[in-house]
Amino acid sequence: MQTRKLGSGGLEVSAIGLGCMGLNFAYGDRPTREQGIALLRAAVDRGVTFFDTAEVYGPYSNEEIVGAALAPVRDRVVIATKFGFRIGPDGQQTGFDSRPAHIRAVTEASLRRLGVEVIDLLYQHRVDPDVPIEDVAGTVAELIAEGKVKHFGLSEAGEGTIRRAHAVQPVAALQSEYSLWTRDPETNGTLTACAELGIGFVPYSPLGRGFLTGALGAGTGFEKGDFRKALPRFTPEAMAANQSLVDLIGHYAAARDATPAQIAIAWLLARHPWIVPIPGTTKRHRLEENIGAVSVTLGAKELAEMDAATAAIEVQGGRYPAALQAVVGR
Numbered sequence: 001m002q003t004r005k006l007g008s009g010g011l012e013v014s015a016i017g018l019g020c021m022g023l024n025f026a027y028g029d030r031p032t033r034e035q036g037i038a039l040l041r042a043a044v045d046r047g048v049t050f051f052d053t054a055e056v057y058g059p060y061s062n063e064e065i066v067g068a069a070l071a072p073v074r075d076r077v078v079i080a081t082k083f084g085f086r087i088g089p090d091g092q093q094t095g096f097d098s099r100p101a102h103i104r105a106v107t108e109a110s111l112r113r114l115g116v117e118v119i120d121l122l123y124q125h126r127v128d129p130d131v132p133i134e135d136v137a138g139t140v141a142e143l144i145a146e147g148k149v150k151h152f153g154l155s156e157a158g159e160g161t162i163r164r165a166h167a168v169q170p171v172a173a174l175q176s177e178y179s180l181w182t183r184d185p186e187t188n189g190t191l192t193a194c195a196e197l198g199i200g201f202v203p204y205s206p207l208g209r210g211f212l213t214g215a216l217g218a219g220t221g222f223e224k225g226d227f228r229k230a231l232p233r234f235t236p237e238a239m240a241a242n243q244s245l246v247d248l249i250g251h252y253a254a255a256r257d258a259t260p261a262q263i264a265i266a267w268l269l270a271r272h273p274w275i276v277p278i279p280g281t282t283k284r285h286r287l288e289e290n291i292g293a294v295s296v297t298l299g300a301k302e303l304a305e306m307d308a309a310t311a312a313i314e315v316q317g318g319r320y321p322a323a324l325q326a327v328v329g330r
Contacts, residue, residue, distance in 0.1 A: 001047025002294050004276050006200025007172030011121065011151050013078050015269060015294050017050030018043050018287070019204055019280035020066050025057040028223025031282045033065055040069035042284055044077060046291055052175075052204070052278050054082035054125055055110055059091050067114035074116065080173075080202075081110050082155060084125035096327075098128035100139040107143055123153035123175055127330040133161050137168035144169070153202075156328040159189030162199070171199050175278075176328075178203035180212060180264055181233075181245055181315045188329060195272070206268050206277040207290075211239065213261045214246050230321060238317035245313050252306060258296050261286070265293035270303055 002015040023036040031039065040051065053066045063081060070077050083106040086097040110119060122143070124136055143149040151172035154162060165171055174194055178185045178201070185191045185201070194201050209228055210216050218240040228234040233242065249260045256263065261279070268277045279290045298306070318325055 001049075001291070003049075004200070004273060006121075006202070006274065006276060007151065007170060008198045009151055009170060009172055011078065011172050011200070013050035013276055014048045015276060016048065016265065016291055017052060017202070017276055017278040018048050019278040020051055020053045020062055021057045022280040022282055023065055024062055026227045027282075028226035029282060036065050036282070037069040039282065039284060039287065040066065041073075043287055043291075044070070044073050046288065048291065049076060050078050050080070050276060050278065052080045052202070053114075054123075055106055055113075056082070056085045056087060056093060056125065059087050060109075060113060063110055063113040067116065071115055078120040079114060079116065080121035080123060080153065080175075081114065081119055082123040082125035083107065083110070084123075084128060084155075096126060096128040096130070098124055098131040098136050100135055103136065103139045104143070107148055111148065118147060119149045121151045121153050121172060122149045123155045123173075124157070125155050126327050127154075127157050127161055129330060133157075133165045134168050137165040137171075141169035156330075157190075158329045159193045161330060162190065162193045163197070166197050166199065171197070173200040173202050173276075175202040175204055177205050177319060178268065178275075179206045179208050180249065180267060180310055181208050181242065182319055184329070190329075191272075194274070198274075200274045200276060201272065203268055203275065203277045204280075206279050207261055207264055209234075211242070212246060212249055212264045213259070214250055217243065231317075231319065232321065233315070233317035233319060235317065241316035242313075245310065245315065248306075248309055248313065252302075256296060258292075259289055261289055262293040262296050263298075265290060266296035266298050267303070267306065269293065270298045 085093045086095045088094045140152045153173040155175040218236040222229045253260045253263045
């Protein structure tokens with residue numbers, strides 16, 4: 001497995017990480033705890049060193065699975081987790097909370113659940129409009145000074161927020177959705193800010209929550225508890241309209257003797273050397289397929305052709321419902 005650096009603080013990770021959310025949260029097909037642990041350990045055996053979780057996944061239990069799985073190899077891996085939501089007694093999100101005291105409380109709880117002495121990368125999950133980002137960055141800076149956190153990250157933050165946070169505490173990574181059907185970072189200033197400030201970029205859902213692999217279509221039915229049922233791009237009409245993008249990716253995959261998933265990930269890897277996608281999966285054969293993307297090299301001419309072809313396709317449906325879209329890019 002190749003490695004890449006996130007930020008200027010020496011954070012080095014595998015070129016492809018693993019998003020762990022789907023192990024027990026958000027999607028319908030969930031493995032048992034034991035199967036999830038086995039999958040994470042198989043990822044380590046195949047060279048993956050970068051694992052992404054959050055307190056809100058579960059909530060809480062995802063961190064416990066990740067911690068248990070990676071405990072035997074703690075010195076070989078980088079664990080990222082996130083804070084920023086207020087979670088009620090029933091486990092439901094009830095708003096945002098990035099007040100300094102809450103950040104500290106969440107960090108202590110995450111340390112316990114993960115079973116670690118230090119969190120390698122601590123992200124603010126979503127920007128809290130009621131707490132200045134300078135206070136957030138300052139609190140994480142204190143946690144870094146205390147040895148409880150190594151690096152600071154932001155998730156789905158806007159360009160201005162990134163620059164203000166970085167001025168207080170260097171940001172190692174920005175995590176946002178980015179893929180062949182979600183290219184907002186190219187036009188909203190976030191990729192530009194990362195390039196200028198030396199910040200790594202971590203695309204989540206690089207496979208379009210499974211759609212870009214060609215495994216889903218207009219006739220796909222989602223299980224109870226699968227949050228894709230609420231996303232505009234996953235209505236039957238939108239999936240039918242967006243099939244042309246999947247077909248295009250499949251064309252390039254066939255030409256390269258690769259899979260659509262590998263082409264979608266390779267496209268991201270080719271954008272910048274400081275981009276580290278974190279595809280999620282619950283299946284070992286998909287894990288191996290995704291990792292195989294590091295062996296697919298797209299040349300400049302091929303990338304230009306892909307960009308021109310995909311730019312001609314207008315993706316139908318927003319990536320989030322209005323309420324969720326309103327809290328990204330702030």
